[in-house]
Amino acid sequence: MSKPDTSNKPARNAPVTAYFIHHARTLIASLGVLFRSPASSAMTTAVIAIALALPAGLYVLLSNASHVSVGWDNSAQISLFLKANVSEKQARTLASKLRLYDGIDSVKLIHKDQALAEFQRVSGFGDAIESLGSNPLPHVLAVQPVVDPERPDKIAHLMKQLRELKQVDIAQLDLQWVKRLYSMLEIARKGIWVISILLAMAVLLVVGNTIRLDIQNRRSEIEVTKLIGATNAFIRRPFLYTGFWYGLSGGILAWILISLSIGILAGSVENLASLYNSAFQLTGLAFSEAMSLIGFSCLLGLLGSWIAVGRHLDEIEPS
Amino acid sequence: MIRFDNVNKRYPGGHEALSNISFHLPRGKMAYLTGHSGAGKSTLLKLIALIERPSRGNILLDGVNLSNVRNSKVPYIRRNIGIIFQNHHLLYDRTVFDNVALPLVIAGYQHREVGKRVRAALDQVGLLNKEKCAPITLSGGEQQRVGIARAIVHKPSLLLADEPTGNLDPELSREIMELFARFNQVGVSVLIASHDLDLIKQMGSPVISLSQGMLIHDDLKEVADVEA
Ligand SMILES: Nc1ncnc2c1ncn2[C@@H]1O[C@H](COP(=O)(O)OP(=O)(O)OP(=O)(O)O)[C@@H](O)[C@H]1O
Numbered sequence A: 001m002s003k004p005d006t007s008n009k010p011a012r013n014a015p016v017t018a019y020f021i022h023h024a025r026t027l028i029a030s031l032g033v034l035f036r037s038p039a040s041s042a043m044t045t046a047v048i049a050i051a052l053a054l055p056a057g058l059y060v061l062l063s064n065a066s067h068v069s070v071g072w073d074n075s076a077q078i079s080l081f082l083k084a085n086v087s088e089k090q091a092r093t094l095a096s097k098l099r100l101y102d103g104i105d106s107v108k109l110i111h112k113d114q115a116l117a118e119f120q121r122v123s124g125f126g127d128a129i130e131s132l133g134s135n136p137l138p139h140v141l142a143v144q145p146v147v148d149p150e151r152p153d154k155i156a157h158l159m160k161q162l163r164e165l166k167q168v169d170i171a172q173l174d175l176q177w178v179k180r181l182y183s184m185l186e187i188a189r190k191g192i193w194v195i196s197i198l199l200a201m202a203v204l205l206v207v208g209n210t211i212r213l214d215i216q217n218r219r220s221e222i223e224v225t226k227l228i229g230a231t232n233a234f235i236r237r238p239f240l241y242t243g244f245w246y247g248l249s250g251g252i253l254a255w256i257l258i259s260l261s262i263g264i265l266a267g268s269v270e271n272l273a274s275l276y277n278s279a280f281q282l283t284g285l286a287f288s289e290a291m292s293l294i295g296f297s298c299l300l301g302l303l304g305s306w307i308a309v310g311r312h313l314d315e316i317e318p319s
Numbered sequence B: 001m002i003r004f005d006n007v008n009k010r011y012p013g014g015h016e017a018l019s020n021i022s023f024h025l026p027r028g029k030m031a032y033l034t035g036h037s038g039a040g041k042s043t044l045l046k047l048i049a050l051i052e053r054p055s056r057g058n059i060l061l062d063g064v065n066l067s068n069v070r071n072s073k074v075p076y077i078r079r080n081i082g083i084i085f086q087n088h089h090l091l092y093d094r095t096v097f098d099n100v101a102l103p104l105v106i107a108g109y110q111h112r113e114v115g116k117r118v119r120a121a122l123d124q125v126g127l128l129n130k131e132k133c134a135p136i137t138l139s140g141g142e143q144q145r146v147g148i149a150r151a152i153v154h155k156p157s158l159l160l161a162d163e164p165t166g167n168l169d170p171e172l173s174r175e176i177m178e179l180f181a182r183f184n185q186v187g188v189s190v191l192i193a194s195h196d197l198d199l200i201k202q203m204g205s206p207v208i209s210l211s212q213g214m215l216i217h218d219d220l221k222e223v224a225d226v227e228a
């Protein structure tokens, strides 16, 4: 009202400062509210943490599985049977050229004499072959492709390139098992997405429901503050911050749960790996991944409380 | 300060709580609003505080037509009004100090300023020594006075009180009414709904009377006529 009572407005904060001070205070205060009912806060936090730890833990296992499969890639080999008229020198030149390819890890020349000797030894047709006089076998290049679990199409592309080489007669790749592994990992990855989405929705509902109860419990407080002139934004804020704290604590707890589980599994996995002469180690969430998990959790907390607040706060009016 | 212009209020049920009310409370004046139970006293105050909206007619509050106030602006109108309820409406999970500080916190006052003003307000209602108490540990009269301190802490230019002495003994009721009179003396406009006719007569301020939603007596008319 226009009553020029100057003593009415001296030491009010500059709007922006007041805004931030108020935000900071509300943030702390809403944390205090959580500590005032530790049992129910802890329960909500735990539910969020478990709901997040489940898909995140599966994700960790899956990325470990991808690592293992990368370790198996040695067995994915392309055999290039060169044309009969390709000399040893040409074969060596081709091998050096192929080694420069992006998608190729290593190339080994199997000389046709060496191949013949091998064949004689394992086939038992030694005499028969000797009677042929000349060596019917071609030189073979054993090509080791780089396998990228994310990009199975790269190998197919490489195969096409190799087939088009004029020195190459036949290019052969047994990709069957690689394909199977890929499709299994693909299914697992999609499955994790589905589970993640479902459980993220569960987190939204849990936070939303907790905030809804919170709003109901503080109904009279909300009415009174509205009567005193609080804006909807002012009333909304502590609830949003509460959702944020739930998200933050749930995210951190989820991280701890995953790290603990990895810790428990790591020993056994190492034992198993050593039986296979592998130095494979179970790796947990990278720091950046953990931060994304916590950030995502905070977002879910905020979003859940936002939804609850939007649905339930505006209908509370003083009467 | 407050001007009602042919105001009607019909509640959703179809009940007409106020019919054709017109009156004017000049700035800095104090008046009592009386009437039997159900006469429409609370409804009239709720219209001023924008808790309810009129079905017909206009209400001017300090020159602002309340019909034109959008919902999002309602809080800012309310910040210039101190409202006192019959059932204190205190927040029982905080101290007396925090209850009284609430309007200042909402308006974004500085921390130091809040402390100063809250103590000044508590001093005016005689509860300076109770600032750290929980409201629940106070007597009914003390709680009512905390409510009054909260209503005046931000120095509103208008005080609305609905049955502020509803369940207090006569001695205390008188004290509270005198408290309002004192605020009025420093320039605050005051409108008090009460059916304590004896007390009102003793206080000697103008009276507006309602009966079944209609204005049947208006001392303010004479005040306006005298001023005019
Ligand atoms: N929210 C509402 N919905 C419908 N009718 C209402 C509502 N509030 C009040 N009324 C009706 O409006 C009329 C006036 O009510 P109001 O509360 O203004 O009376 P009052 O003068 O304050 O009475 P009291 O002295 O008992 O407090 C009453 O008949 C009441 O039943």
Ligand SMILES: [Mg+2]
Pocket: B041, B042, B043, B162
């Ligand atoms: Mg009433």
